[in-house]
Amino acid sequence: MIEFIKQTVLPQFGLDCINASISTLGNGHINQTFLVIDGTKKIVLQQINTQVFTQPHQVVSNAARISQHLCAKHQLQEYSLQVIRPVATMAGDLYLDLEEQGFWRAIDYIEHSHTIELVTQTEQAEAAAYAFGHFAAALSDMPSASIDDVIANFLNLPDRIQQLTNAVDCDAFARLNTCQEWAEYALSQTALLTQLAEFERLLPRRICHNDTKINNMLFDKRDMSSMAIIDLDTCMAGYLMYDFGDMVRAFCSPEPEDSTHLAKVYARPEVISAATTAYVRALDGVITPLEKQSLWIGIKAMTLMLGVRFLTDYLKGDGYFAIKYPLHNLDRAKNQLTIYQSLLKQEPQLIKLFD
Structure with missing residues (x-):
């Protein structure tokens, strides 16, 4: 999988297919999620589970609309959290549909971020x-x-x-x-x-x-x-x-x-x-x-x-x-x-x- 991502997916997002590092990210039940580091650039890359999300284009477009709305709220100082933004391919698309080889999209990685799996306090x-x-x-x-x-x-x-x-x-x-x-x-x-x-x-x-x-x-x-x-x-x-x-x-x-x-x-x-x-x-x-x-x-x-x-x-x-x-x-x-x-x-x- 990692080699496939490097050779086929990363070039579509303008990333180095040789030197970029890829590691799994998170513990999601549905999609496969990876952290990609290319020099100083970091993105979150996901293969969307099309068995669960049978219309993955809608998933991506929904997220983009919500991101736009929250960005507007942020500019008005009505939303104080950071906004997850989509990362476009070199062709300007918000997804990469490789059919049998998967439906892919990329989003921002937020530096210094951390997740927890269990509330202890x-x-x-x-x-x-x-x-x-x-x-x-x-x-x-x-x-x-x-x-x-x-x-x-x-x-x-x-x-x-x-x-x-x-x-x-x-x-x-x-x-x-x-x-x-x-x-x-x-x-x-x-x-x-x-x-x-x-x-x-x-x-x-x-x-x-x-x-x-x-x-x-x-x-x-x-x-x-x-x-x-x-x-x-x-x-x-x-x-x-x-x-x-x-x-x-x-x-x-x-x-x-x-x-x-x-x-x-x-x-x-x-x-x-x-x-x-x-x-x-x-x-x-x-x-x-x-x-x-x-x-x-x-x-x-x-x-x-x-x-x-x-x-x-x-x-x-x-x-x-x-x-x-x-x-x-x-x-x-x-x-x-x-x-x-x-x-x-x-x-x-x-x-x-x-x-």
């Missing part, structure tokens, strides 16, 4: 939550119809539940016997679907990030301040409750999302409180009272949804999420559903944060 949750809220606030005046949906029904819990039901019924890889109890539990949570439907009927649709994990916010390694929001691939019209919910889901456990130490997996209330306060503060003047109330539903929905998605992928043979060992997706599913159970146990106390 409430200050980290607070900083990232404020940054994601600030990102959402900056996009609040961008029409939701101005970008394309790149994955249909991406954050549709009823649809995800139906996919799990189908996977259970089919059991194509004879794996149900290893996870039947977890599947039955996930499929029993139908009351949440009714709550979601009630809120979605009343909430405004906004452009959302839709993948607000802690490693999609860049920290400045020099002082751990917030630098930039990255990975705009799933930016689509949606609801703030899902962005917030995915963020808190990713922040709140002291264990990684594939940890098998389930006795240590739980939703930390102090992290949820810090993230909530910071996110709502960043969206002051934008978020409505009903949207604030919906944030709690979003935490539960996104935690359950990711557990369902991991479990479905496991039952269907691991065709979506990259795995490192045969039970990886099952372990991820158990982890997320354990967080979900912890959220339900703490609901009487935590729900007060969203009054």
Whole structure:
């Protein structure tokens, strides 16, 4: 792969195909990402997974429109974070479509940037939550119809539940016997679907990030301040409750999302409180009272949804999420559903944060 990138991809971006160094970057589940260093020039090069993003041109054009909007906000001093910008090919295109050899794009590399995989301090949750809220606030005046949906029904819990039901019924890889109890539990949570439907009927649709994990916010390694929001691939019209919910889901456990130490997996209330306060503060003047109330539903929905998605992928043979060992997706599913159970146990106390 590295040699192919050097010989075929780098020249298209005007980079030295002999002396440039290439290394893998990040821990994304979907795309392949590389850091390319050519002398003093650094870029992030990605091969977009066209099995997941079947219209990759839309992914690139969405990101470019959002980048332009945020740059304009930055010039008006209404957006304080750095903006990830696309890097054009020598031909002036924002992507390189090599068909069977992959769909490629390049973006800026931000110097001194650093990502973390796990929230270990409430200050980290607070900083990232404020940054994601600030990102959402900056996009609040961008029409939701101005970008394309790149994955249909991406954050549709009823649809995800139906996919799990189908996977259970089919059991194509004879794996149900290893996870039947977890599947039955996930499929029993139908009351949440009714709550979601009630809120979605009343909430405004906004452009959302839709993948607000802690490693999609860049920290400045020099002082751990917030630098930039990255990975705009799933930016689509949606609801703030899902962005917030995915963020808190990713922040709140002291264990990684594939940890098998389930006795240590739980939703930390102090992290949820810090993230909530910071996110709502960043969206002051934008978020409505009903949207604030919906944030709690979003935490539960996104935690359950990711557990369902991991479990479905496991039952269907691991065709979506990259795995490192045969039970990886099952372990991820158990982890997320354990967080979900912890959220339900703490609901009487935590729900007060969203009054």
